[in-house]
Amino acid sequence: MEKQLKSVLFGHRPKKTCYHPHASKENCSNKISKAHTIQRNGGLSHLQIGGEVIQFEPSFHSIFTNKGKLEPKPVGVKKASTFLGFCSYHDSKLFEPFESHDFKDTREHVGLLTFRSLCKEIYEKEDKKLLHEKVLTFLKANDNNKYVEISLSLNPYLAGIDMALSETYDLKKKLDTCILENNFDEINFTSIHTNVFTEIMLSGAVAPEFDLHGNRLNNLEFPLNINDYIAVNIFASENEGRILFSWYGKNIKNEQFVNSLMEPQNNEFSNRVFKMAFEYFENTFISQKFWNLLSMGKKKKIQKKVMSFPGNRDAYCFTSDNTKYVKPWKINKVIESYH
Ligand SMILES: [Zn+2]
Numbered sequence: 001m002e003k004q005l006k007s008v009l010f011g012h013r014p015k016k017t018c019y020h021p022h023a024s025k026e027n028c029s030n031k032i033s034k035a036h037t038i039q040r041n042g043g044l045s046h047l048q049i050g051g052e053v054i055q056f057e058p059s060f061h062s063i064f065t066n067k068g069k070l071e072p073k074p075v076g077v078k079k080a081s082t083f084l085g086f087c088s089y090h091d092s093k094l095f096e097p098f099e100s101h102d103f104k105d106t107r108e109h110v111g112l113l114t115f116r117s118l119c120k121e122i123y124e125k126e127d128k129k130l131l132h133e134k135v136l137t138f139l140k141a142n143d144n145n146k147y148v149e150i151s152l153s154l155n156p157y158l159a160g161i162d163m164a165l166s167e168t169y170d171l172k173k174k175l176d177t178c179i180l181e182n183n184f185d186e187i188n189f190t191s192i193h194t195n196v197f198t199e200i201m202l203s204g205a206v207a208p209e210f211d212l213h214g215n216r217l218n219n220l221e222f223p224l225n226i227n228d229y230i231a232v233n234i235f236a237s238e239n240e241g242r243i244l245f246s247w248y249g250k251n252i253k254n255e256q257f258v259n260s261l262m263e264p265q266n267n268e269f270s271n272r273v274f275k276m277a278f279e280y281f282e283n284t285f286i287s288q289k290f291w292n293l294l295s296m297g298k299k300k301k302i303q304k305k306v307m308s309f310p311g312n313r314d315a316y317c318f319t320s321d322n323t324k325y326v327k328p329w330k331i332n333k334v335i336e337s338y339h
Contacts, residue, residue, distance in 0.1 A: 004138070004142070005135070005138060005139075008134055008135060008138045009131070009135070012130075012131050012134065014083075014084055014127055015084065015126070015127060015130065016032035016084040017032065017084065017085060017123070018032065018085070018086050018087040018090055019085050019086060019119040019122065019123070019172070020086060020087070020090035020094060021176035021177075021179050021180050022090070022180075023087070023090065027089075027090075028087035028089060028090060029087045029088050029089035029090075030087075031087060031088045032084050032085075032086070032087055032088070033084075033086065033087065033088035033091050033092075034079070034082035034083070034084065035082060035083055035084070035085050035086040035091045035116070036081055036082050037081045037082070037083065037116060037117060037120045037203035037204075037283060038080075038081040038201050038202070038203050038233070038235050038285070039095075039098060039099055039103065039235060039237075040099060041099070041237075042103070042201070042235035042236055042237065043197055043201055043235045043236025043237070043241075044077045044080055044081065044201060044285060045077055046197045046236055046287070047077075047197075047199070047200075047201060047285060047286065047287035047288065047290075048077045048287075048288060049288035049289060049292075050288075051076055051077055051078075052074040052075060052076055052077065052288060053074070053075060053077055053080050053285045053286060053287065053288060054072050054073070054074060054075070054285065054286040054287075054288060054291045055072070055073060055075045055080065055284065055285050055286070056070040056071070056072050056073075056278075056282070056284070056303070056306040057070070057071075057073050057075065058070060058282055069303065069307065070303070070306050070307060071303075072286070072291065072299070072303070074288070075285075080285050081201075081203060081283060081285060083119075083120050083123050083124075084123070085119050085120065085122075085123045086119075094112065094179070095112060095116065097109055097112065098112070098113070102237055102238050103235075103237040103238075103242065105189070105191045105335045105337070106184075107184035107185065107187045107189075107337065108182075108184045110184070110187050110189045110191070110244065110246045110337075111175065111178050111179075111184035111187040111246075112179070113203075113231070113233055113244070113246070114175065114187060114205070114231040114246045114247070114248070115172075115175045115178075115179065116203070117203045117204055117205045117231040117232070117233060118168060118171060118172055118175060118205045118229070118231060119172070120203065120204065120205075120283060121168060121204060121205045121206075122165065122168050122169070122172060124282070125161050125164055125165050125168070126165065128161060129158065129161045129162070129165070132154055132157070132158055132161075133158075135150075135154075136150075136151055136154060139151065160220070160221075160310075163223060164220075167223065167224050167225075167226060167229070168205075168229070170226045171226035171227075171229055171248060174186070174226060174248055174249075175248065186248055186249050186339075187246060187247075187248060187337075188246065188247055188248075188249070188250070188251070188254075188337060188338050188339055189244060189245060189246035189247075189335075189336070189337050190244070190245045190246075190258045190262075190334065190335070190336050190337075190338075191242065191243075191244045191245075191334070191335040191336075191337075192242070192243040192244070192262075192331055192333075192334050193240045193241070193242060193331065193332040193333045193334070193335075194240060194241035194242070194243065194270075194329035194330065194331055194332060195240070195241075195329065195330040195331075195332050196241055196329055196330070197236045197240075197241045198234055198236075198241040198243070198270075198273075198326075198329060199274070199286065199287045199290040199326050200234060200274060200277045200284055200285065200286050200287070201234050201235050201236070201284075201285050202232065202233070202234050202277050202281045202283050202284040202285065203231075203232075203233045203234075203235075203283055204231070204232055204280070204281040204282070204283045204284075205229050205230065205231040205232070206229065206230065206232070206280045206281065207220060207224050207228045207229050207230070208230060208253075208254075208257045208280065209310060209313055209315075210313070210315045210316075210317070210318075211256050211257050211260040211261075212260035212261055212263060212272065212318045212319065213260060213316075213319075214315035214316040214319075215256075216315070217253040217256065217257055218253065220310040220311075221310075221311075225251075226248060226249075227247055227248050227249040227250065227251040227254075228251060228253060228254070229247060229248075230245055230246070230247045230251075230254045230257065230258075231244075231245070231246045231247065232244070232245055232276070232280075232281065233246075234273070234277065240332060241329060243273055245257075245258045249339075250339050255338065261273065261276070261318070262334075267328040268328075269328070269329070269331070270326045270327070270328050270329040271323075271324055271325055271326060272318050274325045274326050275305060275317060275318055275321065275325075276318070278302050278305035278306050279305050279308055279313065279317050290326075294325075298323060298325060301321060301323055302325070305317070
């Protein structure tokens with residue numbers, strides 16, 4: 001039984017799809033490429049040693065229990081941050097503006113990057129849902145005593161995925177329209193340029209639960225509005241580190257979230273962003289050199305952040321841990337584009 005279940009889990013192959021708004025049998029190329037969520041020239045190479053960076057890769061062991069620990073693992077830079085979410089034709093065509101050129105703080109570049117971060121989130125959620133359903137089908141078919149127990153524990157989880165999927169599908173429809181009409185006026189962002197490359201890079205989209213001071217912004221147990229989601233991209237461009245927050249339409253909560261992180265006490269911005277990267281995002285990559293030099297105590301604290309999830313997240317996660325993980329990044333400039 002255990003062995004069979006393992007084979008269901010480990011035999012699971014990620015699906016291949018194309019999320020381009022024009023995707024169809026006729027319009028897509030046959031090949032689904034490994035689409036990068038952090039630009040190919042976006043700096044992962046700055047984090048690597050021997051072609052590898054560090055990631056807390058989501059593992060199967062955490063599927064049945066939230067106690068399952070995620071472990072840091074080396075991952076090849078060519079594979080890191082990729083997902084099978086675009087055909088090779090649409091991948092190279094849609095993201096050409098900043099894959100073949102430098103990234104600019106324009107609504108178009110930010111909008112396209114926001115779209116890609118969102119597609120990655122949708123992809124991960126769809127894949128998780130598929131895998132969970134496979135496990136449930138397997139347990140049901142095997143009439144296992146554990147079935148009732150496990151299905152009861154998985155049902156709310158699946159309902160949560162379904163709710164998040166329907167919200168992110170709605171947001172994707174809006175971003176599809178931006179792309180189809182080539183109109184990115186509704187994209188808002190804060191782009192922060194730093195004097196050094198950041199020790200971590202990531203790409204993702206979430207609805208932040210709390211601001212810096214522990215004020216609740218979103219409750220993920222209830223349906224959210226599409227503009228409650230915020231995309232975060234941390235990468236490198238033109239010899240600077242980049243921290244980019246972006247969202248669709250007017251959203252005061254997202255402004256509050258970003259502005260609270262940027263409050264100028266004690267040069268803490270870099271460590272707040274660092275904590276956010278592990279609290280909120282799976283698609284986070286760490287510099288090998290930096291990781292190797294971290295103390296075991298700091299590594300354990302980071303691992304704990306990786307394991308936090310909606311419902312158990314510390315409202316004061318940005319301030320209750322005073323640990324200095326990274327040296328302050330000097331901010332070269334901040335570009336805000338709000339409605
Ligand atoms: Zn396509």
